Amino acid sequence: MSPFIEQRISKYGKIFRSQLPGRRVIISGDVELNRIVLQNTGQKFKNDWPRNIAGLFGKYNIALLEGEAHRVNRSLYVGFLNIERMRGGLLREVDRQASLILDSWKENSLVYFKKETRKIFRACLSTKSVVFISQAGQYLQFAFNTALKFVMNCDANNPEVDQLRGEYINVSKGLGSLPLKFPGTTYRKALQSRSNVLKYINQKVKERQQQINEGCEGNADDFMSFLLNKNALSEEEIVELLFGLLFVAHDTLSTVIPLAIYFLEGCQRAVDQLRVINETLRLGNFVNYIPRKVAKTIQFKGYDIPSGYTVLTAVAAVHMDPSLFDDPQCFNPWRWQIDSSSPARINNIMLFGGGQRLCPGMDLSKLELSVFIHHLVLAYVWETEEPDPPMALPLIHFARGLPMKIRPYNPSVV
Numbered sequence: 001m002s003p004f005i006e007q008r009i010s011k012y013g014k015i016f017r018s019q020l021p022g023r024r025v026i027i028s029g030d031v032e033l034n035r036i037v038l039q040n041t042g043q044k045f046k047n048d049w050p051r052n053i054a055g056l057f058g059k060y061n062i063a064l065l066e067g068e069a070h071r072v073n074r075s076l077y078v079g080f081l082n083i084e085r086m087r088g089g090l091l092r093e094v095d096r097q098a099s100l101i102l103d104s105w106k107e108n109s110l111v112y113f114k115k116e117t118r119k120i121f122r123a124c125l126s127t128k129s130v131v132f133i134s135q136a137g138q139y140l141q142f143a144f145n146t147a148l149k150f151v152m153n154c155d156a157n158n159p160e161v162d163q164l165r166g167e168y169i170n171v172s173k174g175l176g177s178l179p180l181k182f183p184g185t186t187y188r189k190a191l192q193s194r195s196n197v198l199k200y201i202n203q204k205v206k207e208r209q210q211q212i213n214e215g216c217e218g219n220a221d222d223f224m225s226f227l228l229n230k231n232a233l234s235e236e237e238i239v240e241l242l243f244g245l246l247f248v249a250h251d252t253l254s255t256v257i258p259l260a261i262y263f264l265e266g267c268q269r270a271v272d273q274l275r276v277i278n279e280t281l282r283l284g285n286f287v288n289y290i291p292r293k294v295a296k297t298i299q300f301k302g303y304d305i306p307s308g309y310t311v312l313t314a315v316a317a318v319h320m321d322p323s324l325f326d327d328p329q330c331f332n333p334w335r336w337q338i339d340s341s342s343p344a345r346i347n348n349i350m351l352f353g354g355g356q357r358l359c360p361g362m363d364l365s366k367l368e369l370s371v372f373i374h375h376l377v378l379a380y381v382w383e384t385e386e387p388d389p390p391m392a393l394p395l396i397h398f399a400r401g402l403p404m405k406i407r408p409y410n411p412s413v414v
């Protein structure tokens with residue numbers, strides 16, 4: 001078993017209550033309880049958000065909103081990321097961005113993401129921080145550029161894009177740091193970067209609002225125009241919403257794409273059939289657990305689940321549960337085939353949460369992942385240069401940036 005998979009299993013039991021005084025938390029790796037909790041409660045542990053996350057996300061972030069404010073924000077996300085837009089402009093954009101990245105890979109070259117990343121982010125990162133983001137490299141570029149286009153119609157060749165991406169990397173590092181605001185701390189840098197990005201977006205929103213007022217908006221089918229034309233939120237809320245969407249839309253996918261590539265290596269049948277998305281999401285366990293506040297006391301399998309407690313639905317434990325998935329440590333995309341005798345069931349996959357808070361980016365994520373992998377397997381054959389398994393500390397990263405040797409795919413040779 002790879003250390004990555006071991007890490008994801010060993011952290012969780014089935015159901016247990018935190019023994020620490022004052023911590024009203026139940027951690028659950030039980031599929032049934034997690035399904036009940038995710039489907040029936042939308043409430044999060046609002047006031048208990050770790051301070052670094054609350055500070056960096058801001059008070060208008062959808063994950064921190066409750067009640068009516070959450071409903072309004074969520075309906076805007078869902079309204080924008082609809083199926084027509086996905087099939088039309090979004091699919092074209094994802095396709096274009098994936099081709100741009102993959103066309104730039106040269107015959108027999110070693111795609112060493114750490115180096116690429118160093119080049120891209122030289123201006124804003126220390127050597128130490130390169131290790132942190134090294135897994136992302138070109139995937140980060142792909143996911144970020146795609147997101148930037150549909151969030152605020154900004155092109156990758158815009159000179160401000162590299163700078164903006166660097167600022168977001170700082171924000172991402174801040175999420176995993178201690179909330180210390182002393183000069184030089186990771187958290188302080190992250191707050192500064194958040195404020196730089198907000199200033200940038202604010203400026204763009206003002207420019208766009210003016211264009212709309214003057215009737216010369218052009219045909220930008222992006223989230224910014226969508227929000228401004230809806231007139232449902234204040235300018236401050238719009239800026240925060242754009243900041244949040246840009247973050248979540250690239251931070252997630254730039255990690256999940258290299259996970260798919262990692263699991264696919266040495267699994268030629270899977271590459272041929274490309275039924276890998278569900279299996280990558282199950283085994284990659286990008287999200288550890290999803291929190292919900294218990295609304296009403298219940299008894300469950302001999303456990304008291306008291307009102308007011310937080311249940312951490314340990315979705316990774318469900319995904320690795322041998323009673324739900326045969327040989328759960330094994331990357332086996334065929335378990336998802338309809339005629340498979342294996343008990344894999346799509347509703348046992350909880351990576352995107354559920355109920356009132358089900359991830360609105362779920363379909364877009366699967367689209368981006370599929371299109372990128374589709375272009376990759378049609379254009380190239382790859383092997384990793386040396387073992388570089390993913391590690392979760394707790395954010396997932398590849399220590400060496402998953403260096404790969406690639407050559408063009410030639411069906412008559414392979």
Ligand code: HEM
Nearest residue numbers: 063248249252256287351352353354357358359360361365
């Ligand atoms: C593989 C990629 C992704 C994974 C694994 C993922 C996972 C999740 C999870 C677990 C939640 C919490 C759901 C809950 O509380 O029940 C969530 C929420 C959310 N996600 Fe994603 N996500 C991904 C990509 C995206 C993308 C690409 C977007 C935007 C385009 C996005 C936008 C959101 C938003 C706005 C929420 C908050 C929903 C709410 O609180 O109502 N996600 N995501």
